[in-house]
Amino acid sequence: DQQVKQNSPSLSVQEGRISILNCDYTNSMFDYFLWYKKYPAEGPTFLISISSIKDKNEDGRFTVFLNKSAKHLSLHIVPSQPGDSAVYFCAASGDSNYQLIWGAGTKLIIKP
Amino acid sequence: DAGVIQSPRHEVTEMGQEVTLRCKPISGHDYLFWYRQTMMRGLELLIYFNNNVPIDDSGMPEDRFSAKMPNASFSTLKIQPSEPRDSAVYFCASSLEGTGSNEQFFGPGTRLTVL
Numbered sequence: 001d002q003q004v005k006q007n008s009p010s011l012s013v014q015e016g017r018i019s020i021l022n023c024d025y026t027n028s029m030f031d032y033f034l035w036y037k038k039y040p041a042e043g044p045t046f047l048i049s050i051s052s053i054k055d056k057n058e059d060g061r062f063t064v065f066l067n068k069s070a071k072h073l074s075l076h077i078v079p080s081q082p083g084d085s086a087v088y089f090c091a092a093s094g095d096s097n098y099q100l101i102w103g104a105g106t107k108l109i110i111k112p
Numbered sequence: 113d114a115g116v117i118q119s120p121r122h123e124v125t126e127m128g129q130e131v132t133l134r135c136k137p138i139s140g141h142d143y144l145f146w147y148r149q150t151m152m153r154g155l156e157l158l159i160y161f162n163n164n165v166p167i168d169d170s171g172m173p174e175d176r177f178s179a180k181m182p183n184a185s186f187s188t189l190k191i192q193p194s195e196p197r198d199s200a201v202y203f204c205a206s207s208l209e210g211t212g213s214n215e216q217f218f219g220p221g222t223r224l225t226v227l
Contacts, residue, residue, distance in 0.1 A: 032213040043116070043203050043218030044155075051212070089155065093214040098143050098162070098207060100216060104154045 003027050004092050006103035014111050019077040021106050023090030026071065030092040034100065035064060035075045038087045047088075048075070077108075085110045114138070116219035118204050124225045130192040133222045136185055137206030145216060146179055146189050147203040155203075161187065162209075194226045 005024045013019045023033070031052050036044035050057040050064045050073065057064050063076045077084055090103040117136040125131055137144050145160040159169040164181045172179070176195070181187040191198055201223050205216040 034213055034215060041220075041223075043205070043220050045218065046215050049213040049215065098209065098214050099145075099157060099160065099168070100214060102155045102157075 002104075004090055004101050004103040006088075006090055006106050008106050009104070010107040010109065012109045012111060013080050015082060016079045019075075019080045019084065019108055019110070021075040021077075021088050021090075021108065023073050023075075023103055024071060025073075025092055027092070027094070027101075028068075028071065029094050030101075032093045033064070033066060033073050034091045034093070035062075036089040036091060038089065038105070044089055080108075080110045082110050082112060084108060116204055116206055116217055118202075118219035118222050120222060121220060122223045122225075124227065125194055126227050127195055128193045129226075130190065131194045131198075131224060131226075133189040133202050133204075133224070135187045135189070135204030135219060137187070137204070138208075138217055139185065141206035141208045141217070142184075143207040143209065143216075144181060144187050145205040145207070146187070147205065148200045149203060149221075150200045158189070191224075194224075196226045199224055199226050 003026050034049040035047040037047045038044040048059050048062050050066050055066050066073045087105045087107050089105045091100040119134045146158040148156045158171045159179045161181045179189045201221045203221045205218045207216045
């Protein structure tokens, strides 16, 4: 029973264009949603998060949108750069414990 | 401040041998998590500790796996005996209570190969 789903295993985007990574969840009790980025042979690194009481959070080229009614969030990267090529994980947390519930990841490939 | 430190970075061992993976969390963090990443199952939580006490070990695959946290700055994950299906990348992560988002900081991982 996957509570956090990333349905696209991979995504290919032209350099300079917008990358949109999607994530769906089933548990309406999640308080926070986080995006992590992972390069090969490294651990995941935190990118950006959003509280469930907000619908948008922006940090430089990265913006996360949350649609609570649809139980859907997305990460927008504008403009996409070659260094953005990585696996992106969506994760969710609830206030009852300190675990993160992880999606399966989406591999983003930025084409030159 | 140093991030999460894991050792060794790579471990190659033979089936049946004991394997010990080590983790030093970020100083002051009170949660520690052990994860396993495989192609088939993605990122799986194995066990996590709060203030050195194991809270949830339901992700530990079987009795061959054990984890300890003798103090706030050190944790081990042991596999005895190891099997080829244990081959994976094992990550340790730590976090600080009260941050709201429960952001976790990951180590570089240990790539384990069991022959």
